Each structure stands twice: as C-alpha cells, then as structure tokens.
Amino acid sequence: xxxxxxxxxxxxxxxxxxxxxxxxxxxxxxxxxxxxxxxxxxxxxxxxxxxxxxxxxxxxxxxxxxxxxxxxxxxxxxxxxxxxxxxxxxxxxxxxxxxxxxxxxxxxxxxxxxxxxxxxxxxxxxxxxxxxxxxxxxxxxxxxxxxxxxxxxxxxxxxxxxxxxxxxxxxxxxxxxxxxxxxxxxxxxxxxxxxxxxxxxxxxxxxxxxxxxxxxxxxxxxxxxxxxxxxxxxxxxxxxxxxxxxxxxxxxxxxxxxxxxxxxxxxxxxxxxxxxxxxxxxxxxxxxxxxxxxxxxxxxxxxxxxxxxxxxxxxxxxxxxxxxxxxxxxxxxxxxxxxxxxxxxxxxxxxxxxxxxxxxxxxxxxxxxxxxxxxxxxxxxxxxxxxxxxxxxxxxxxxxxxxxxxxxxxxxxxxxxxxxxxxxxxxxxxxxxxxxx
Numbered sequence: 414x415x416x417x418x419x420x421x422x423x424x425x426x427x428x429x430x431x432x433x434x435x436x437x438x439x440x441x442x443x444x445x446x447x448x449x450x451x452x453x454x455x456x457x458x459x460x461x462x463x464x465x466x467x468x469x470x471x472x473x474x475x476x477x478x479x480x481x482x483x484x485x486x487x488x489x490x491x492x493x494x495x496x497x498x499x500x501x502x503x504x505x506x507x508x509x510x511x512x513x514x515x516x517x518x519x520x521x522x523x524x525x526x527x528x529x530x531x532x533x534x535x536x537x538x539x540x541x542x543x544x545x546x547x548x549x550x551x552x553x554x555x556x557x558x559x560x561x562x563x564x565x566x567x568x569x570x571x572x573x574x575x576x577x578x579x580x581x582x583x584x585x586x587x588x589x590x591x592x593x594x595x596x597x598x599x600x601x602x603x604x605x606x607x608x609x610x611x612x613x614x615x616x617x618x619x620x621x622x623x624x625x626x627x628x629x630x631x632x633x634x635x636x637x638x639x640x641x642x643x644x645x646x647x648x649x650x651x652x653x654x655x656x657x658x659x660x661x662x663x664x665x666x667x668x669x670x671x672x673x674x675x676x677x678x679x680x681x682x683x684x685x686x687x688x689x690x691x692x693x694x695x696x697x698x699x700x701x702x703x704x705x706x707x708x709x710x711x712x713x714x715x716x717x718x719x720x721x722x723x724x725x726x727x728x729x730x731x732x733x734x735x736x737x738x739x740x741x742x743x744x745x746x747x748x749x750x751x752x753x754x755x756x757x758x759x760x761x762x763x764x765x766x767x768x769x770x771x772x773x774x775x776x777x778x779x780x781x782x783x784x785x786x787x788x789x790x791x792x793x794x795x796x797x798x799x800x801x802x803x804x805x806x807x808x809x810x811x812x813x814x815x816x817x818x819x820x821x822x823x824x825x826x827x828x829x830x831x832x833x834x835x836x837x838x839x840x841x842x843x844x845x846x847x848x849x850x
Contacts, residue, residue: 416463416464416465416466416497416498416576416577417465417466417467417468417496417497417498417665417666418465418466418467418468418496418497418498418499418500418572419467419468419470419493419496419498419499419500420432420467420468420469420470420500420502421470421493421499421500421501421502421516422501422502422503422513422516423503423510423512423513423516424512425504426502426503426504426532426533427502427504427532427533427559427560428469428470428502429469430532430559430560431469431500431502431530431532431557431559431565432456432467432469434559434562434565435456435458435467435565435569436456436457436458436467437458456468456469457697457698460569460570460572460573461569461570461573463573463576464669465572465573465576466665466669468496490519493519493520493523493525496525497525497526497576497577498525498526498527498528498572498575498576499520499523499525499526499527499528500528500530500572501516501517501520501527501528501529501530501551502530502532503529503530503531503532503546503554504531504532504533505531505532505533505534505539505540505542505543505556506533506539506542508542508545509545509546509548509549513549514549517549517550517551520549520551521549521550521551526575527551527552528555528568528571528572529546529549529551529552529553529554529555530554530555530557530568531543531546531554531555531556531557532557532558532559533558533559533560534556534557534558534563534564535558535560535561535563539556540556543556555567555568555571588630588637588638588639589638589639589672589673589761590638590639590641590670590671590672590673591631591638591639591640591641591671591672591673591674591675591757591761592641592667592668592670592671592673592674592675592700593605593640593641593674593675593677594667594668594674594675594676594677594691594695595676595677595678595679595688595691596679596685596687596688596691598679599677599678599679599707599708600677600679600707600708600744601677603707603744604677604705604707604742604744604750604753605629605640606744607744607747607750608631608633608640608750608751608753608754609629609631609640629641631754634751634754636754636758638757638758638761641667641670641671665694668694668695668698668700669698671700672700672701672761672764673700673701673702673703673757673760673761673764673840674695674700674701674702674703675703675704675705675753675757676688676691676692676695676702676703676704676705677705677706677707678704678705678706678707678727679707679708680706680707680708680709680711680712680723680741681708681711681712683723683726684726684727684730684731688730689730689731692731696734696842699806699807699842701757701760701761701763701764701840701841702734702737702760702840702841703737703738703739703740703753703756703757703760703840704727704731704737704738704739704740705739705740705742705753706723706727706739706740706741706742707742707743707744708743708744709741709742709743709748710743710745710746710748720741723741724739727739733826734842736833736838736839736840737760737839737840738756738759738760738839738840740752740753740756756840759837759839759840760839760840760841763808763837763838763839763840763841764807764808764841766808766836766837766838767801767803767808768801768836770799770800770801773799773800773801773810774798774799776831776835777796777799777812777828777831778796778797778799780831781796781828784827786819786820786821786824787821787824789816789819789821790819792816792819794814794815794816794819794820795814795815795816796812796813796814796847797813797814797815797850798812798813798850799811799812799813802844802846805844807841807842807843807844808838808841808843808844809843809844809845809846810832810843810844810845810846811846811847811848812828812845812846812847812848813847813848813849813850814847814848814849814850815849815850817847817848817849818847820847825845825847828845829843829845
C-alpha cells in the first residue's frame with residue numbers, strides 16, 4: 414500500500430523547505446514572507462528502499478482577515494483526514510505560539526501517527542530549546558534543520574519505520590492492475606462501463622462524479638486483471654470540494670499501486686498542462702503507459718494526416734519519453750475500445766520481458782565497440798559486459814565499465830534507444846545502470 418505524509422504547521426516554519434529536501438526538488442516556493450504556500454504541493458520521496466508521497470500544505474492561521482486563510486485551514490484539515498502520517502512542524506527559534514497551540518489541539522484528536530518536528534535548529538546550541546514542545550502532549554520533538562539537513566535522516570528513519578507493511582498486491586490476487594487516469598470528465602468511467610458492458614460506475618456530465626478509486630475485475634477476451642477507475646485529477650486551483658480533494662489523493666494512490674496507467678486525453682481539447690502533470694506522476698512512479706485519446710467521434714476531421722499530427726504533438730509534449738502506444742477511441746460509438754485492452758496487456762508483458770545475457774552481449778558489445786562512449790579527461794571508457802537485473806519493478810540493465818562515472822546522459826539515451834529498437838519495450842520505462850567492472 415502506498416504511504417502519504419503531510420507537512421502541516423503555522424506559516425513560515427519551513428514546511429516548503431522540508432518538502433523540497435524530502436523530494437529532492439525545488440518545486441515548492443520558499444520565501445521568508447508568511448503564507449507563500451497557498452495550496453498543496455505533491456512530491457515523491459524515497460528512504461531506505463521505501464517510497465512515499467509528500468504533501469506540502471499551506472500555513473495554518475486562525476482569525477485572519479486574509480481571504481486565503483480559511484481555504485488554507487480547510488486544506489490542512491483535509492490533509493489530516495486523508496493522509497497516513499502527519500509531520501507537525503514548529504519553529505525552534507520562535508518557540509511556541511498561539512497558532513501552534515491551535516494546531517496541536519486538533520492533532521491530539523487524530524489517531525494518525527504524528528511526528529512533532531522542531532525546525533530551524535541551524536546550530537547545535539538551539540537543540541536544547543526543543544524541550545518546551547513536550548507540553549503539546551504529542552511525544553518527543555525531532556530536532557532538525559530543513560535548510561541544511563541536520564537531523565532529517567533520523568527523522569526519516571522513524572517515519573519509514575512507522576509505515577504499514579501490508580501490501581495491496583496480496584489483497585488483489587497478484588493480478589495486473591490497470592489505472593485509468595486523466596482530467597475530470599474525459600470519459601474514464603464510460604470506457605470502463607463499455608469494456609464491462611454494464612453500468613458498474615456512475616457516469617454523468619458533471620466533472621468529478623467519480624469520488625473514489627474503484628477496483629473492478631476484468632476477465633474477458635483472454636485478459637484477466639483489475640481495472641481501476643480513478644477520480645478525475647483536476648488542477649489544484651480548482652479542487653474546491655472536500656470530496657474532490659480525497660479524489661486527488663486516491664488517484665495518486667491508484668497510480669502508485671498500478672502496473673499500467675491509461676492516460677486519457679480529451680480529443681476535443683488536445684493535450685493540456687494538467688495532462689502533462691499526470692504523465693509526470695506516472696513517470697515518477699515508473700508505471701507502464703498507454704495514451705488513450707477519447708471522444709474521437711466529436712472530431713470533425715479524422716484523416717490519417719490529422720491522426721499523425723495529433724500523435725506527433727502528444728509525443729513532443731511528453732518528450733523525452735516517447736516510446737508508448739497511442740490509441741484513438743470513442744466510447745459512444747465503441748471504437749477501438751478492445752484495442753486499449755490489447756495495448757495494456759502488451760505493455761504489461763513488456764514490463765516483464767527478460768533478455769538473456771548472451772543475447773544482450775552479442776548485440777551491445779559490437780555496437781559499443783563501433784560507437785564507444787566519448788573519452789573524458791583523456792581517459793577511454795571500456796564497457797565489457799551487459800546483463801539484466803532479475804526481479805525488478807521495470808526492466809533494468811547493468812553495463813559494467815572501467816570508468817562508469819564518466820558515462821554521460823546522451824550516451825545512456827543512445828544505448829536505451831538501441832535497446833528499444835531491437836526489443837519491444839513500448840510503454841514501459843527502463844533503467845540503465847553503469848557499474849565498476
């Protein structure tokens with residue numbers, strides 16, 4: 414089961430700084446002005462082999478004249494309701510404030526694991542000031558500095574150790590899981606109903622009708638897997654209902670727990686920035702991908718040239734990963750619906766594909782000899798052996814070289830492209846590792 418943690422606290426205690434450190438990114442804006450973070454940021458993190466999602470919430474403020482504060486307060490409450498683990502961030506330099514007391518009062522009523530984190534301990538002398546936070550009644554405060562990383566490793570050890578070890582894989586009979594994802598009202602529930610030939614999920618013209626992720630067994634036409642009808646993922650600025658926020662979090666969970674994702678795009682609107690955001694989420698989680706352009710019956714010009722231009726535009730927007738199948742469907746006219754399932758099965762098989770070591774070396778070693786990696790600092794890189802790692806989430810290949818640290822990204826892409834040209838890995842990401850021989 415996926416794990417989601419939320420960072421909450423009053424404004425300007427360093428929530429966005431900690432979010433950026435945990436996700437190894439700079440997605441959240443960091444500023445000394447209180448209240449910079451207005452909505453939630455979603456990120457991916459990994460520690461000791463355990464992956465989890467991180468949500469950065471807006472700062473909690475009460476009795477404020479700022480029109481945004483009620484919305485921020487509601488977002489924090491929703492995060493408390495939906496996530497698995499809560500990080501309550503306080504400022505060790507400023508000590509306890511009335512706003513901290515308000516947050517602690519609510520957190521004492523939750524049954525979720527709460528980690529009290531005293532931030533901004535930029536020097537060792539400040540660590541002793543954390544003792545006053547015991548009065549919250551939330552346990553031992555973890556002293557950190559999100560800015561320079563002090564204490565974050567120990568905190569992550571505790572967080573990861575608290576995660577449940579139960580797996581949804583066992584609950585779902587170890588069958589492949591296919592998640593239909595996309596913006597609201599793109600036709601996800603309609604295509605599932607068409608596949609199952611029955612009204613299993615609610616379908617209306619109202620965007621966001623599907624509130625939860627629904628697992629449905631599909632056992633027809635020689636295929637056997639679980640279909641996941643996820644709630645539509647909408648831009649965060651438009652997530653203005655409590656249930657729709659739950660939908661976003663559960664859609665993230667569905668993507669994390671899926672094997673293959675069908676990214677549905679509205680043919681009448683083309684590919685939009687939100688589609689790219691969902692694609693990025695699929696890529697970060699290393700899931701298989703099939704792009705389904707739905708509502709094709711509403712497009713007036715359907716010539717082969719227009720189809721090719723549409724495909725080209727999609728691949729250009731989703732580059733550099735372009736090796737995935739695209740299918741144009743219409744649930745109203747039942748066009749190419751079964752083609753989606755065939756492509757999903759093919760992508761899942763590609764994720765399981767194993768290439769014998771002998772064949773890999775027969776193909777790659779002559780290729781590398783003819784097109785060796787560029788020399789760096791006068792040193793020549795020699796790759797002597799290639800093999801595929803067993804029991805990995807996605808196909809992973811190791812190239813043993815004398816100077817693996819000098820192999821740069823362009824040459825990695827060159828080898829990956831040659832791999833894809835020779836063997837069918839369409840729709841699935843692959844890992845290329847370089848190790849000391």
